[in-house]
Amino acid sequence: ELSPAVVFDMGGKFDKSFNEGVWNGIERFKTETGVKYREFEVTNETQREQALRRMAQRGADPVLGIGFAQAPALEKVAKEFPETRFAIIDMVVDLPNVQSIVFKEHEGSFLVGALAAATSKTGKVGFIGGMDIPLIRRFACGYVQGVKHGNAKAEVLQNMTGTTPAAWNNPTKGGELARSQFDRGADIVYAAAGGTGVGVMQAAKDAGKLAIGVDSNQNHIHPGTILTSMLKRVDVAAYNVFKTAMDGTWKPGIQVLGLAEDGVGWALDGNNDKLVDAGTRAMMDSLRADIIAGKIKVHDYMSNNSCEG
């Protein structure tokens, strides 16, 4: 009787990061509960509203919108269908029938930054973003703080892939950016660039350097090359939206998922356990605890549109 629906954003459900994370979560929901969901992948700005409305019209409930770009459309449609439950990831829409889920990417990025600083032999690490947008700056800003926290003298090289939508799907450019950072002395590169990251990780592998994955656990892609992945548990979030709706425990409002909520984190598994020694693990655990406890304050770029806090 529950008929959930999801509207993926332009990257598509197989974007190797964010949308794909959502997809993994709701696929798990489907296998666990046997409840099918409706889905749509938008291809232009206008389809967002169309798809959300179409879902609501078809009686879908809850309707999950993925990505900050869907906020205006979702706000409009949620007003039209006050009886339908909506949820949005990565953005706040303040309506009585909308659940907004946002992540503290900067906290997760801080952690992997600290790990990079601790692992780097050259004292230089890199960051590769997809496009220069606030969200990516938030990733970068958290990462830089983590690196500096681990090694105040460490240097962070930063690159953005491009200015067109292709920036999220350009492994070639990603690989080239990574190589340029390796050439300049970096030995660990953090990619927050969707499908572009595939090229970054490949380049790291080819050069015998390390890469850090993003969003979902990407450690398995090149075992031994991926230092870790900054986890942004959109899969859990998406799963929970559907699950709570099914259980009747769904609540509107804003959920901010950080380290404390296990919404973000770093991945340690069989693919990278040799790369992170016990001492470092302990350091990571204590850092995590410190952030949760508020002893370490990770500055959020979005709070003042600047990485200086």
Added chain:
Amino acid sequence: MSQAADVALLPPAIELVGIDKRFGAVHANRAVSLAVAAGTIHGIVGENGAGKSTLMNILHGFYQADAGEIRVDGTAIAVRSPEDAIRAGIDMVHQHFMLVSTFTVLENLVLGVKGGWRLAPALGRARRELLRLADEFGLEIDPDAVVGDLPVGPRQRVEILKALYRGARILILDEPTSVLTPAETARLFAVLRALKARGVTVVLITHKLREIMEITDTVSVMRQGAMVAHRVTAETDRESLAELMVGRKVPLGLDKQAARPGDVALAVRGLSVVDDLGVTRVDDVGFEVRAGEIVGIAGVSGNGQSELLAALAGMEPFPQGEVRFAGTVMTPALPGDPGDLRTRGLAHVPEDRLGDGVVGAFPAWENVILGYHDDPAYRRVVLIDRPAILADCAAKMAKYDVRPADPHLATHGFSGGNQQKLVIARELERAPSVLLVGQPTRGVDIGAIEFIHKTLLAMRDAGCAVLLVSVELEEIMALADRILVMFEGRIVGEVAGETADERTLGLLMANAAEGDGDGSR
């Protein structure tokens, strides 16, 4: 020609039997049959659009006939492509040259020749063979010249050499002389005679009946897609051929009154033109044209006539000199604007009608306003006045006998002669005070030539100053009141129209041209 009677007895080298060809609804060839005896020169004449080129293109495999048979040396062969024709020894010099203008002569020569995949040996072989052929037939040419830089005469030589190099036994020439000077024509005919002497069969299409009489052994006449007559040349004459072609009597002479020159309408002083490559094409030229007279400019093509016309028409800036016309002065500092000159009464029939004078893709009615498109008579407020232009076009087509008289037909769908009439109608009907005309009858059939010549004379008599550039000496002599001879950008002589004869003019051009024998540069 004593052997005239024997011609019919010789075995035919080519026979075309019942060739039929349609282009859409146009019946270009209607069951045409033709036999040409081996080792003879056969002429084909006919009005523009009669189907001559089509017939020869079928023989050469460029088009496929809908019906009919082609026999070479008595055996029927299938000619599905030019390759088949070339293999059978048939080659063709097309009406519009089939040359790659960015290639050198040598490269054009080896283009269609089979052989190894490397170019260098082929070019070497071609170079040697070219020298031999040049020697044998007097067809000198610089093998390394880029074809695009050559004047038309040498270009045509390349076409002929191409055919000879491929070992043609049957050579078709489609209007080869329409772009040649008399001297060049004479040399071409010498070559054709030499070929004939070596047993080559030649088919020659031309609009100039004088040439038919001069060189062919037999001649065929086509009209509206059908073959209307075969004649042994020696047994016919120009008048009867003309009548067969057009279907009516065509007077072959012009009756020209003496000119009554008025005031100076166009004055040129110290004019020089330099081209893109820095070569001086017009060198310190000065002359005057008076109202009511035709001044002819004769000369081997490529001696600056084109550039002179372009400069006078305001299309080409010039670094030196002064042109006065209708109260304006064009100087290097004050270059003319073709549009402005037109409104002051200058008309210009360009030499290269398809290249400069019309937009091929436009329907006829749109080309009839080219250059005059700003005329208020052609527009209502901002929009152009289509009905007015169409009516104007239809009137001009009727007056100048443009066929088909369809204003909506795309201009490249008209034959060259009819395109020419369109351009002439456009320029002449404005009653200009000065008229610049380049090669007004190039490639035009005799009916049309007669008409164009009459019209030009009428313009003169109405008080227009006409500057006529032509490589046809006959034409210049028939029309011009004064003749200037141009050589290497300079005016090397002036002859009064009534006293001029082909010999003196030719001598003037030839004497001057001595250093530049083959005209190639």
Added chain:
Amino acid sequence: MDEHFLLAVLTLDATLRVATPLILCAMAGLISERSGIIDISLEGKMLGAAFAAAAVAHVSGSEWVGLLAAVLTGAMLSLVHGFACITHNGSQVVSGVAVNILMSGLTVTLGIAWFAQGGQTPGLGEAERFRPLLWPGTEALREVPVLGTLYRELLSGHNLLVYVALAAVPLVWWGLYRTRFGLRLRAVGENPEAVDTAGISVAWLRYRAVLLAGLLAGIAGAYLSTAQNGAFVRDMTAGQGYIALAAMIFGKWRPVPALGACLLFGFLDALAVRLQGVALPGVGEIPVQFIQALPYVLTVVLLAGFMGRAVAPKAIGIPYVKER
């Protein structure tokens, strides 16, 4: 100083890597356009070939079989293009756009159907990719100051397809200007009627030209997915086909200048990457978007400043129709 030299060499090295697919595609476009057929579909052919290469290399376990598949894919798409615009006189631009759109969709569709990884192909192992070739003596020359670095970083250590791309340029040049086929190819792009009346088939010549173009674009695709990267990712060509087209025009439809243009694009790109986030003396840190636009701006400036009019082959884009 030494470090700067090394960085400069590495930038040139990157230039070569980035320029490789551009060079292959520019040569492809050049052959096709010299024969009179506009090739806007370089992008699509490269994309299709990249997919085929990665998919087949993964399944067969051999990059060579992948390369073969890529080349075949390129050739097949060329046949489609040729069928539309040589046999049926269709618009060359429309046909090219169709191939591009078709490939953008088809690669992902097939990828999802075959590998269920969202249109991506599975990552390729070491043995399934074209790996860098180390030239003999690299180690021995290690200590030689300048030459050693140049040899090690710039000459040696690229994968085979990079060298193929570099070799393609003289080969194309030689083919175009020193063989009978090349002569005819150039002729048919200038004046197809002249070629036809010389007894040579215009269609067959042009088909061969587009097939060669497909082959080269195919190699470029294989380079993207099996050499430079280790998998196919949707739309991974990211507009490089168009850039190659621009480079070819920049090079005035001639092989060596086109190579120069590709290297220039590659260099500007590599340079821009390295300028990101670097504070320039006097100006401070320039916004990243401006650095990213730099290669394109410089191209326009160079084009406007140093290049005369580019004259395209005369018959380009015009279907060869004898009877209208």
Added chain:
Amino acid sequence: MARGEAAPAWVGHVLVPLVNLALAFLVSGLIVLAIGEDPLEAVVILVRGAVGFEEAIGYTLYYATNIMFAGLAVAVAFHAGLFNIGGEGQAYIGGLGVGVALLAFDAHLPLPILLLISILASAAFGAAWAWIPGYLQARRGSHVVITTIMFNFIAFALMNYLLVNVLIQPGQMSPQSREFEPVAWLPFAHEALGWFGIQVTRSPLNLSLLWALACCLLVWLLIWRTRWGYRIRVVGGNEPAARYAGIDPAKVVIATMCVSGALAGFVGLNEIMGVQHRLLLNFTAGYGFVGIAAALMGRNHPLGIILASLLFGALYQGGAELAFEMPRITRELVVVIQGLVILFSGALEHMLRPRIEAMFRRPAPAGGEG
């Protein structure tokens, strides 16, 4: 030859295109079949999704509006012999013009004036973005194909910079400007029709469709009924002839590129003022490129462009509907179908034409012109 055409006009203009379209659908159907869906059902969903209900029609027309603008832009340039690949960038910058204008004035002025300003701004910005390539082509001989490709990239970089650093709504995650005041929203079709008492379902279709149709008419008038259009076509048809006729090709090239850019800029009007009501990234979504196909399929004639745009609009909307209704049909498969339609209806349009026309050919009038 026009005179020789013996088959009835509807065969060439209606039947042949329909057969080509059917062929494209046939091949698409095979692919649909291969992935295990019912092709017939897919066609029904596609067609119904494109034109089957009010909202669908609205979306189809909305997409068609964008493609019309982009197609007209390509076509106008084509008539001057220019291949403007830069429609995408010009549309993007045109949208920037609208956005900046509305952000500046939306609080102060009434809709009609805002509309006027927006039309002017999109045209001016788009034209400016095309002016540079046009100028460089005319005066420096820089090939317009290269420069317009480059200007697409530059436009994206510029917009990215402006939205992220300058125009972004403060405190927002998303690189987009604030929403315009509602007074500055171009009325939607459903609102406009509502004024006349006609109730239709809401859709992004807005009054810019009327402007697009007006532009089609204006372009038609410009190209075929004014002397400026005449000049454009002379330059495109035969440049030496233009010089002969006293037309300065350089001026015409520059002016034509500006007109072309302005038309492309109107995509920004539809998107920014009509639909999104804010300035944001990537709103052009490739319309500039589809415009190339639409222009060429429409033979660079406004009427043809309208038809081609409707076809593409229907494919966009029907395709989305198809992806929505059939889980196994992904948006990429819809792209494949679009590609096949362009291939068969555009590039292969002459494949079956002679044969089909021959079937309907009336006997040629006796004794054709010879």
